[in-house]
Amino acid sequence: MLLGVPKEIKTHEYRVGLTTGSVVELAHHGHQIIVQSGAGEGIGLSDDMYRQAGAEVVASAAEVFERAEMIVKVKEPQPEECRMLREGQLLFTYLHLAPDPGQTRALLDSGCIAIAYETVTGPNNTLPLLSPMSEVAGRMSIQAGAHCLEKEQGGSGILLGGVPGVEAARVVVIGGGVVGTNAVRMAMGMEAHVTVLDRSLQRLKELDFQFGCMLNTVYSTREALARYVASADLLIGAVLVPGAAAPKLVDREMLRTMKPNSVLVDVAIDQGGCFETSRPTTHANPTYVEEGIIHYCVANMPGAVARTSTFALNNATLPFTLSLANKGYRQALLDDPHLCAGLNVHRGKLTYKAVADDLGLDYLSAKEALER
Numbered sequence: 367m368l369l370g371v372p373k374e375i376k377t378h379e380y381r382v383g384l385t386t387g388s389v390v391e392l393a394h395h396g397h398q399i400i401v402q403s404g405a406g407e408g409i410g411l412s413d414d415m416y417r418q419a420g421a422e423v424v425a426s427a428a429e430v431f432e433r434a435e436m437i438v439k440v441k442e443p444q445p446e447e448c449r450m451l452r453e454g455q456l457l458f459t460y461l462h463l464a465p466d467p468g469q470t471r472a473l474l475d476s477g478c479i480a481i482a483y484e485t486v487t488g489p490n491n492t493l494p495l496l497s498p499m500s501e502v503a504g505r506m507s508i509q510a511g512a513h514c515l516e517k518e519q520g521g522s523g524i525l526l527g528g529v530p531g532v533e534a535a536r537v538v539v540i541g542g543g544v545v546g547t548n549a550v551r552m553a554m555g556m557e558a559h560v561t562v563l564d565r566s567l568q569r570l571k572e573l574d575f576q577f578g579c580m581l582n583t584v585y586s587t588r589e590a591l592a593r594y595v596a597s598a599d600l601l602i603g604a605v606l607v608p609g610a611a612a613p614k615l616v617d618r619e620m621l622r623t624m625k626p627n628s629v630l631v632d633v634a635i636d637q638g639g640c641f642e643t644s645r646p647t648t649h650a651n652p653t654y655v656e657e658g659i660i661h662y663c664v665a666n667m668p669g670a671v672a673r674t675s676t677f678a679l680n681n682a683t684l685p686f687t688l689s690l691a692n693k694g695y696r697q698a699l700l701d702d703p704h705l706c707a708g709l710n711v712h713r714g715k716l717t718y719k720a721v722a723d724d725l726g727l728d729y730l731s732a733k734e735a736l737e738r
């Protein structure tokens with residue numbers, strides 16, 4: 367199969383769909399790879415390194431999209447990229463379609479086959495291709511939040527861990543999944559007072575065993591959420607419903623109870639965000655103030671640590687990329703129900719129910735689409 371890797375064009379996005387190591391593996395299996403010039407420069411992978419790995423380097427994204435049978439990216443295709451997709455072309459990347467009707471319509475109109483990293487499943491209801499970036503984003507949420515709390519950034523001037531004789535900041539994490547767990551780990555490592563809220567007693571029990579008595583675990587109800595939101599210096603939104611739009615758990619009224627110049631970081635912003643006041647921001651302009659609260663809602667947080675993120679992502683995606691290239695997408699999806707769960711768009715049909723439900727569009731199951 368001929369695989370194509372365009373340079374990412376989202377604002378301050380430096381990750382790349384395939385590392386040179388992944389190119390070597392794919393070439394070893396007999397596949398051809400074309401990479402847009404400069405695609406890996408942001409993480410220290412030069413054009414010459416890609417050539418040495420076995421890839422052909424081409425000048426433009428247009429040539430990548432025109433020639434490749436399968437496009438491997440990181441972020442969702444931007445409008446100009448959607449226009450270059452063609453019928454029957456395979457796209458393997460993050461999509462996050464539920465909060466993005468424009469992209470959804472563009473992919474449907476293109477006739478492409480789009481497989482989303484974030485809905486590929488694993489054993490025990492895991493999300494193996496989302497997990498590496500969730501780990502990065504969870505850890506970064508505390509790093510970013512601590513920076514925003516600094517007075518120069520408009521924050522309340524609180525040091526996350528405090529110092530002897532001065533109380534540490536209160537960090538509240540909504541959601542105890544992969545993002546939340548990594549946020550808790552970082553915040554506790556910085557010696558903040560940390561509370562995590564979740565609706566799963568089993569998950570809270572696991573977190574209690576993992577972190578011990580220094581972590582405050584709370585079952586999430588409206589009353590509990592309102593109480594802990596009001597007390598937070600740094601509030602982390604880490605709630606995920608796979609493939610669907612994130613639930614709006616914190617409304618504007620709750621936000622008004624927070625201390626002025628406190629900070630919230632909405633890691634769920636890729637799926638629409640879990641705060642009523644959230645709207646996507648970029649690394650170039652990451653924050654805004656609403657109701658006196660600093661909002662950090664960058665939609666591609668792991669892009670800030672692009673090298674770490676790219677290698678972590680490729681470790682997870684490479685086996686699936688190889689399967690799609692070796693078998694062809696149809697056989698690969700039929701052979702692996704976990705990979706099949708990633709199919710969101712198939713030749714003009716929406717094949718992921720949560721997205722169809724959120725956007726009010728017609729739905730065709732992946733199985734039905736593949737059997738046509």
